[in-house]
Amino acid sequence: MTKIVEVLPDLEALIDRALAIVLDKLNAAVTERGIGTIALAGGSTPKPLYEKLAAQSLPWDKIHVFWGDERYVPADHPDSNQRMARLAWLDRVEIPASNVHPMATNEADPAIAAQTHAAELQAFFQVKATEFPAFDVILLGIGDDAHTASLFPHTDALRVDDRLVTVGSKDGQPRITFTVPLINHAQTVIFMVAGASKQSALAQIFAPVADDMTYPSRLIAPQGDLWWLLDQSAGQNFKNEG
Numbered sequence: 755m756t757k758i759v760e761v762l763p764d765l766e767a768l769i770d771r772a773l774a775i776v777l778d779k780l781n782a783a784v785t786e787r788g789i790g791t792i793a794l795a796g797g798s799t800p801k802p803l804y805e806k807l808a809a810q811s812l813p814w815d816k817i818h819v820f821w822g823d824e825r826y827v828p829a830d831h832p833d834s835n836q837r838m839a840r841l842a843w844l845d846r847v848e849i850p851a852s853n854v855h856p857m858a859t860n861e862a863d864p865a866i867a868a869q870t871h872a873a874e875l876q877a878f879f880q881v882k883a884t885e886f887p888a889f890d891v892i893l894l895g896i897g898d899d900a901h902t903a904s905l906f907p908h909t910d911a912l913r914v915d916d917r918l919v920t921v922g923s924k925d926g927q928p929r930i931t932f933t934v935p936l937i938n939h940a941q942t943v944i945f946m947v948a949g950a951s952k953q954s955a956l957a958q959i960f961a962p963v964a965d966d967m968t969y970p971s972r973l974i975a976p977q978g979d980l981w982w983l984l985d986q987s988a989g990q991n992f993k994n995e996g
């Protein structure tokens with residue numbers, strides 16, 4: 755793993771840096787393999803990135819978009835991660851519908867939805883049930899509680915290591931989430947972290963010793979590049995490294 759930490763002056767600079775890395779990695783993947791794969795973060799931080807991606811001229815027919823986690827709400831619900839990315843980006847570009855791979859949230863049992871999405875990933879990447887595919891890019895955020903994707907502190911999802919996708923839990927409400935080993939097989943993981951409310955979580959995530967179950971973002975250590983892009987408010991106690 756190559757870890758790079760960059761503290762950017764503000765959110766706009768952070769988003770511009772993330773955009774540059776995403777474009778570089780997706781274009782390189784398309785050049786090398788004819789296809790680029792990205793998994794999106796939800797929440798509020800990446801929305802301006804998605805709006806900027808909507809203005810780019812990528813080879814959309816060669817880009818495949820997934821989500822790293824999803825709230826267990828209908829696709830048109832205001833909390834839906836899919837909805838946010840569609841409105842900000844995907845509905846505004848000529849990407850084929852078959853290149854967009856949301857997590858379904860309409861099963862009565864979220865475990866079935868997780869299994870279904872895992873099967874879709876296995877079929878798409880042509881991997882066996884025991885293998886983990888390597889996304890070109892996985893975007894992540896963190897919560898004030900140091901969760902990432904829908905891997906929340908002290909939940910069973912943190913220990914799942916035999917599947918691609920599992921059921922997370924926030925305050926007793928189900929979520930669908932990539933597992934730690936799936937995220938860690940990525941070529942590039944980009945954390946985007948903005949705002950002073952993330953300072954104490956970051957301190958624990960970067961601490962030499964702390965409990966991974968309490969601060970789940972500590973579990974992320976991809977085989978490829980790990981980018982931590984922090985705005986000045988979040989990263990005022992950090993220096994650029996890597």
Ligand SMILES: O=C1O[C@H](COP(=O)(O)O)[C@@H](O)[C@H](O)[C@H]1O
Pocket residue numbers: 794795796797798799800823824825835894895896897898902903904
């Ligand atoms: O619930 C979620 O929160 C995190 C962080 O969101 P933010 O609003 O603080 O940017 C996000 O990364 C995750 O995908 C989402 O489901």
